[in-house]
Every structure is written in structure tokens, then in C-alpha cells.
Amino acid sequence: MHELSVTQSVVDAIVERMGDAEVAAVCLEIGKLSGVVPDSVRFCFEVVCAGTTLEGARLDILEPGGQARCRDCDGEFALPDLIPLCPCGSANVEITAGRQLRIRSVEVA
Numbered sequence: 001m002h003e004l005s006v007t008q009s010v011v012d013a014i015v016e017r018m019g020d021a022e023v024a025a026v027c028l029e030i031g032k033l034s035g036v037v038p039d040s041v042r043f044c045f046e047v048v049c050a051g052t053t054l055e056g057a058r059l060d061i062l063e064p065g066g067q068a069r070c071r072d073c074d075g076e077f078a079l080p081d082l083i084p085l086c087p088c089g090s091a092n093v094e095i096t097a098g099r100q101l102r103i104r105s106v107e108v109a
């Protein structure tokens with residue numbers, strides 16, 4: 001399961017950086033185009049955090065939508081899925097947002 005390893009590495013990174021501090025809340029940004037399912041991360045989070053300094057921590061997930069820029073018409077548009085197609089008909093687009101998976105903040109107890 002993809003989300004399990006993703007969640008594991010996020011939790012590992014937090015544990016590594018926060019040391020012995022008890023973590024009360026974690027806020028993640030999971031872009032809509034990241035391919036990661038927030039509900040699965042929520043489920044895995046609890047499992048992965050058990051027995052660590054993150055046990056019982058609250059998990060907030062933000063889901064920024066996809067955004068792309070067209071290299072042909074220079075327009076920017078919202079991208080609801082991973083099919084990069086500009087309203088002008090060009091597929092020569094660059095995805096500028098929505099693929100990120102990152103820790104936005106960590107709250108220490």
C-alpha cells in the first residue's frame with residue numbers, strides 16, 4: 001500500500017527532527033494531483049504513530065487543487081486531474097501546483 005510507506009516516511013522524518021518532543025498535531029499538504037489518498041493517510045497515520053512521540057496526535061490534511069501553466073498560450077488554469085490539457089487545446093503544459101506532499105506544520109504538545 002503506497003500510502004503506508006508515504007505516511008511512514010512522514011512520521012519518521014518528524015520523529016527524527018523533533019527528537020523527544022511530544023507532538024500534538026501535524027498538518028500535511030497533500031496535493032490533489034499527488035496520487036496519495038488523504039483518507040488512507042489518515043488511517044495509516046494512527047497505525048504508524050502508535051508507540052512513537054506522535055501517538056494520539058491530531059492530523060490535519062490540506063488538499064490544494066491542481067494548477068497548470070500553458071507553454072503555448074501562457075494561460076494559467078485549474079487542473080482537476082492528471083490529464084494536462086489547456087482550454088486552448090494545447091497539451092504543452094507545465095503542472096505548477098497540486099503534486100506536492102509536504103509537512104506544513106508540526107505542533108508540539
Ligand SMILES: [Zn+2]
Nearest residue numbers: 070073086088
Ligand atoms: Zn493554452
